[in-house]
Amino acid sequence: MNIDDPRIFLYRPGLLDPDSAQQLAKMSLASCDDGEIYLQYSAVESFGFDDGRLKTADYSVDSGFGLRGVSGEMTGFSHASEISEAAIKRAAQTLQLLDPATQNPAAPPQRTNRHLYTDGNPLEQLAFAKKVALCEKIDAAARARDPRVKQASIGLSASWSVIEIVRADGFVATDIRPLVRLNVSIVLEENGRRESGSFGLGGRYLYDKLFDESEWMRAIEEAFKQAEANLRSVPAPAGDMTVLLGPGWPGVLLHEAVGHGLEGDFNRKGTSAFSGKIGQRVASPGVTIIDNGAIADRRGSLSIDDEGTATQENILIEDGILRGYMQDRMNARLMGVEPTGNGRRESYAHAPMPRMTNTYMQGGEDDPEELLSRVKDGIYAKSFGGGQVDIVSGKFVFSCTEAYKVKNGKLGDPIKGATLIGDGPVAMQKVIGIGNDMALDEGIGICGKGGQSVPAGVGQPSVLISGLTVGGTGG
Structure with missing residues (x-):
C-alpha cells in the first residue's frame, strides 16, 4: 500500500497486512456458516459554541476490529482496539464455542464499485481556526437576527471512517465514509417568557455545504421561526383528533412507528406487529414505504452495508400491501430470502443487525393545502423531538417541537406540550390523504436499537391521518 491508500490506517507493518487478514479470516471462520473480520479506523471532531464563545472542541481517533462467526442461529463475536494478528487469533478462540456449521456456508455478497459519497476527509479539509470562525459568524448572525434573541448555540461536527470487511471465502470490501453536521439553536425572550427553536443539516459530504452562507443562514432562520412560534404557543389540546403531519422530518414518526417493525430480526422471531403478514394489507391504499440506502450523499446512505452487501431501494409496503422486510445476512438466510443491504453496526465493537438506512413514504397526488x-x-x-415505540404492539409516543391547532381548515395558534400517541399499524390504516410534496429530512437523524446508534434518514410528504390521540394540557 502507498501513503495515499486510506487502508494504511488499518494495516501497519509488523502488526497486520492484507494477506494475513485474509488468512486469519479463512482460519478463524472455517467452521462457520458466515462471518467476517471487520476492520475500522475512525476520526471524529466536534465544536460547541455557546454564550458567545467556544465552549468545547473535541477530537478523537479510534481503531479496532470485530470478528464475527455465525453457525445456524448462533453468533460468536469478539472485538479489540488493537488491530494485529495476535489480537485476531485471540479473538478467534471465542468462535470455538459455536455449534458446528451446517456445512452450507453462505455465499459472499456481490461485489460493487459504486461510490455514493466522496472519499475525502472533512476533518483535514479546513484549518481549526476556520471552523471556529464559522461558529463565531453563525453565532453573531443569529444574535443580530432579532433583539429578542437571548442565546444562540452552535454545534459543528464531522467524522471520517475507513472500514474493510474480510471474509473467509476471499471476499474483501472497503468503504470510506465521511459525515458532517451543523446544528443551530436559538432562545427568544419576550415579556418574560423564553422559548427555543432549533434546526440542523448534514450528510455524507465535506464541510463545503455547511460553510455556504445561504445554508447556515437558512438554519438560523428556521431555528428562529420555530422559537418565535413557540413564543406564541398555547397549551396543546387533548383527545382523539385528525392530525396532519408535515413533509420531511416528521417522517421520524414513520421511522419509529412502522420502520423498526419491518426489520428482519423482529419478524424472524415473530415479535413484530407485522410478523407473518407478507402480501397482506397493512396500510391504507396509496401508502408506499421504502428504505433506500443508495441515495447519494445522504446521512443514512452506505455504498455497502457493514457486512459488504451493496445497499439498494427496498419497497417494504407497496400501495398498502406488505412486500418485504429489511434484512441483514443472518436473518435473510434463516428466513430464506436475500439480504437487502441493511446489516449495520455502530462500530467495530458491535455485531451487525438489521437496521434502517433512509426510510420514507412515497409522495401522493394530494395538494397539501387541500x-x-x-x-x-x-x-x-x-x-x-424524541419518541419511542414498542415493537411487539407497534404503540408509539412522540413529542412535537412545533405544532399548530387547525380549525375549519385554517392554521391557528401554535401549541406547546403536544404528544402524539398511537399504534403504528393502526395509524397506517387511518391515512386518508398523501401530499405531493415528499421531502427527505435535512440530515440529522440518529437511530437507536439494541444499544447501538447509527446515522439514519427519514422522509415523507404531508400525510393526513383521520385519528390519533393527542396528549396535552389544554382544552
Whole structure:
C-alpha cells in the first residue's frame, strides 16, 4: 500500500497486512456458516459554541476490529482496539464455542464499485481556526437576527471512517465514509417568557455545504421561526383528533412507528406487529414505504452495508400491501430470502443487525393545502423531538417541537406540550390523504436499537391521518 491508500490506517507493518487478514479470516471462520473480520479506523471532531464563545472542541481517533462467526442461529463475536494478528487469533478462540456449521456456508455478497459519497476527509479539509470562525459568524448572525434573541448555540461536527470487511471465502470490501453536521439553536425572550427553536443539516459530504452562507443562514432562520412560534404557543389540546403531519422530518414518526417493525430480526422471531403478514394489507391504499440506502450523499446512505452487501431501494409496503422486510445476512438466510443491504453496526465493537438506512413514504397526488382544508378540528405537526415505540404492539409516543391547532381548515395558534400517541399499524390504516410534496429530512437523524446508534434518514410528504390521540394540557 502507498501513503495515499486510506487502508494504511488499518494495516501497519509488523502488526497486520492484507494477506494475513485474509488468512486469519479463512482460519478463524472455517467452521462457520458466515462471518467476517471487520476492520475500522475512525476520526471524529466536534465544536460547541455557546454564550458567545467556544465552549468545547473535541477530537478523537479510534481503531479496532470485530470478528464475527455465525453457525445456524448462533453468533460468536469478539472485538479489540488493537488491530494485529495476535489480537485476531485471540479473538478467534471465542468462535470455538459455536455449534458446528451446517456445512452450507453462505455465499459472499456481490461485489460493487459504486461510490455514493466522496472519499475525502472533512476533518483535514479546513484549518481549526476556520471552523471556529464559522461558529463565531453563525453565532453573531443569529444574535443580530432579532433583539429578542437571548442565546444562540452552535454545534459543528464531522467524522471520517475507513472500514474493510474480510471474509473467509476471499471476499474483501472497503468503504470510506465521511459525515458532517451543523446544528443551530436559538432562545427568544419576550415579556418574560423564553422559548427555543432549533434546526440542523448534514450528510455524507465535506464541510463545503455547511460553510455556504445561504445554508447556515437558512438554519438560523428556521431555528428562529420555530422559537418565535413557540413564543406564541398555547397549551396543546387533548383527545382523539385528525392530525396532519408535515413533509420531511416528521417522517421520524414513520421511522419509529412502522420502520423498526419491518426489520428482519423482529419478524424472524415473530415479535413484530407485522410478523407473518407478507402480501397482506397493512396500510391504507396509496401508502408506499421504502428504505433506500443508495441515495447519494445522504446521512443514512452506505455504498455497502457493514457486512459488504451493496445497499439498494427496498419497497417494504407497496400501495398498502406488505412486500418485504429489511434484512441483514443472518436473518435473510434463516428466513430464506436475500439480504437487502441493511446489516449495520455502530462500530467495530458491535455485531451487525438489521437496521434502517433512509426510510420514507412515497409522495401522493394530494395538494397539501387541500389536505389542510379537510381538517375541521385537529392539529398540524411540523416538527418532532424524541419518541419511542414498542415493537411487539407497534404503540408509539412522540413529542412535537412545533405544532399548530387547525380549525375549519385554517392554521391557528401554535401549541406547546403536544404528544402524539398511537399504534403504528393502526395509524397506517387511518391515512386518508398523501401530499405531493415528499421531502427527505435535512440530515440529522440518529437511530437507536439494541444499544447501538447509527446515522439514519427519514422522509415523507404531508400525510393526513383521520385519528390519533393527542396528549396535552389544554382544552
